[in-house]
Amino acid sequence: MENLSKQIKTYFDAAVTIDYDGLSNTHPIIVLNALKNIIGDNRKQPSRILLDSMKKLIDKYPKRTDDNTILNNVAKDGIGLTVFISDLEDACQSGNPEEMENAAAKIQWVSENGLGVLEVLIEVAIQDFNRLGILSYHLQRAHHFDQDQKKTWHYNRCLLKEIAKESLPNPNEKIDIEPKFIIPHESKLIASMASAHRLWDGQFVRIEGIRRELSNFFNSIHIQSDNKYDIETELEDYVKRGGKLFIQYAEQLIKKPNFNFKIIQLESIRFFLKKSPKKDYSMIAKHIEELFL
Secondary structure, eight states: OOOHHHHHHHHHHHHBBBBBOSOOGGGGHHHHHHHHHHGGSSSSSSOHHHHHHHHHHTTTSSSSHHHHHHHHHHHHOOSOOOOHHHHHHHHHHHOOHHHHHHHHHHHHHHHHHHHHHHHHHHHHHGGHHHHHHHHHHHHHHHHHHHOGGGGHHHHHHHHHHHHSSSSOOOOOOOOOOOOOOOOSSSSSGGGHHHHHHHHHOOOOOOTHHHHHHHHHHHHHOOOOOOOOOOOOOOHHHHHHOOSSSSHHHHHHHTTTTHHHHHHHHHHHHHHHHSSGGGGGGEEEEEEEHHHHH
């Protein structure tokens, strides 16, 4: 078990240093965290197929090597007498990558463990939830897994890099809303909704700001539920007894086109299944079937 955790954490630490130019909502760290969750259904005999797929994914990309250089240069230049969270927030809104990294590095130096930086970045990132919401959730969970505070800066810089790819919208006003737990009919909303619900229920120091941004995402989504599909007995068995069902699904998907996207979808479906009433199993079965089309 301990060796498995260390192996997966090694993959996580490598993934957040990837020099990645793709879409933020399919970043490799999302895929790896999704695979970790699915592998966890059978920790005693972890799927070698899925573990190998994690390593293959990481090996596809070049890695950044200048993360510590950024931190050291900030220290050499002097951190200054005062460092404000608002400086980092303003830098992110301006969209200047150098200013963003400089402000984040200063807070990293003066904070106890750098976790405060990650929460600020998540709150800022989910102003553009459709682009950065899925990444924000999975990056935070990957960092939390077998946490090593010495590696926090790599996770922070990963999110900084993704935020800087496009201009952010302005911060949102809070909407008085209590999110309803409904499985979306549209497959494209599955991963976003799963991430939003999990962030909403997260244990964050900055939970008020995070929920402020999430309230706008939930308010923008209009969900219709459709339960015309037959209930799958194997889904009921999985909820009652656990087992390797989603591991088997994931292993079958490896050879399918668009594997990364489908694994993120599958793990999100797994989240909904564990929290849904039996009447929604038919909708979940429909989403699983679509992955194999």
